[in-house]
Amino acid sequence: MILGIDIGGTTTDIVGFKNGKIIRPLTIKADDPITSAAGALGKYTDQNKFKLSDIKTIGITGVGSSYIESGILGIPVQKVDEFISIGHGGKFLSGINKAIVVSMGTGTAIVQVDDGKISHWGGSGVGGGTLVGLAKKILNTTDIEIITGKAKKGSLGKVDLTVGDIVNGSINTLPSTVTASNFGKSLDDASENDFALAIINLVCQTIGIIAISAARATNNNNIILTGKLAILPQSKAIFTGVGKLYNKKFHIPDYSEYSTAIGAAVSVF
Numbered sequence: 120m121i122l123g124i125d126i127g128g129t130t131t132d133i134v135g136f137k138n139g140k141i142i143r144p145l146t147i148k149a150d151d152p153i154t155s156a157a158g159a160l161g162k163y164t165d166q167n168k169f170k171l172s173d174i175k176t177i178g179i180t181g182v183g184s185s186y187i188e189s190g191i192l193g194i195p196v197q198k199v200d201e202f203i204s205i206g207h208g209g210k211f212l213s214g215i216n217k218a219i220v221v222s223m224g225t226g227t228a229i230v231q232v233d234d235g236k237i238s239h240w241g242g243s244g245v246g247g248g249t250l251v252g253l254a255k256k257i258l259n260t261t262d263i264e265i266i267t268g269k270a271k272k273g274s275l276g277k278v279d280l281t282v283g284d285i286v287n288g289s290i291n292t293l294p295s296t297v298t299a300s301n302f303g304k305s306l307d308d309a310s311e312n313d314f315a316l317a318i319i320n321l322v323c324q325t326i327g328i329i330a331i332s333a334a335r336a337t338n339n340n341n342i343i344l345t346g347k348l349a350i351l352p353q354s355k356a357i358f359t360g361v362g363k364l365y366n367k368k369f370h371i372p373d374y375s376e377y378s379t380a381i382g383a384a385v386s387v388f
Contacts, residue, residue, distance in 0.1 A: 120174050122163070123384025124156055124191075125204065125377075126183030128225040129248070130347070131155040132380040133163045135174075136388075142167055144377040152183030156191050178383035180204040199386045201379065206230045206237030208382025209343040212372035219334045222379055223247060223346035227326050229333050240333045243326065247348050250322045257314050266315050267352050273316030277309035278302055297364065298324060319353045327361035327369070334367050343370045345378035 120142070125132040127149055134144035145163055149155040156179070164171060171192055179187055180199045190196055209220030210232050219240065222228045225248035229240045251261045260266060280303030283295030301321040309317075330342045342362070348354060349371045358369040374381060 120169065121384050121387060122160070122174055122177040123204075123380040123382070123387075124159060124177055124179045124181075124184075125201075125380035125383060126152050126156055126179065126181040126187075127379075128182055131159045131181075131183070132377050133159040134374075134377050134380045134384060135163065135167065136384050141374060141381065144374065144380065146376075149183060152186040155183070156187060160191055160194075176387055178204075178385075178387035180379060180383040197387045199383045202228065202230050202239045203237050203386060204379045204382035205345065206232045206382065207385045208378035208380070209345055209372075211381060211385050212345075212374055212378055213341075213343045213370050215341050215343065215370065217339060218341040218343050218370075219330055219337065219339050220343045220345060220378075221326065221330045223326060223344065223348035224379075227329070227346075229330060231333070231337050231339065240337065241329070243329050245322055245325045245329075247322075247346070250318055250348070253318045253321075254315070257318065258311055263347075263351075266318070269312045269315035270319050270353055271312075273310065273312035273314070275313070275317055275320060276304075277306040277313050278304055278317035279320065280304045293364070301325075316353065319351060320357055323348065323351075323354055323357040324361060327358050330369075331361065331365045331367055335365070340366075341368055341370060343372065343375075345372075345375045347376050349375040 120135050120137045122135045131149040135142040147159050177196045178199045179196050180201045205222040220230050226244050226246040228242040254266045255261050280300040282297045282299050362369045
């Protein structure tokens with residue numbers, strides 16, 4: 120087997136490949152990088168009922184990978200640049216050879232994939248950390264399931280300002296329903312459910328617009344979304360809406376939340 124481990128700022132992801140097929144990934148909370156990597160490996164082998172001796176090598180990536188000097192529990196590791204892992208993961212999962220790949224973790228990283236060439240395009244401090252931080256202050260919770268559960272019952276009409284709120288109709292090609300200002304309305308009678316949806320909308324729309332800029336600058340039509348934010352119940356509709364405005368297509372492949380760990384493994388095949 121070959122494993123990939125992504126040691127991030129808040130979580131560590133691990134995934135294995137056997138005969139070219141993905142074996143049930145998992146995520147654990149990341150505290151100390153070395154401890155979390157070893158803990159993830161131990162939990163993963165136990166969960167999937169195989170031995171450490173079954174593992175040929177481990178591709179490691181992420182901000183915490185710099186703390187791993189040699190192997191993990193006696194298994195050799197190969198360090199993989201995080202942007203390379205992001206690109207390989209997005210390409211492998213989507214099957215698209217030319218695209219912008221967006222990794223939405225605590226913050227957001229954006230790379231361009233052009234067949235075998237992977238290059239870092241840019242990024243943003245807006246990401247999952249932003250969503251959780253705003254929810255903590257506004258909703259008094261950092262639990263993603265609670266936040267998304269509230270958002271399912273929310274409406275943006277009392278929180279976000281739209282083009283239609285400012286002018287009578289549309290502006291050029293922008294329809295009246297397009298967001299003119301996130302949180303620009305914030306009425307006194309807006310509920311927690313409304314604010315929960317508005318927080319998710321703010322984060323996803325911001326990332327979406329940055330990704331659109333990257334796609335336009337690099338002449339790409341496809342944008343591959345990866346990371347934990349990609350699988351939120353509200354994400355697909357928000358990103359699809361942004362894509363339609365600019366005639367770009369967002370893709371959320373299976374296992375997208377583990378894409379960077381998958382990319383690390385693919386890099387050492």
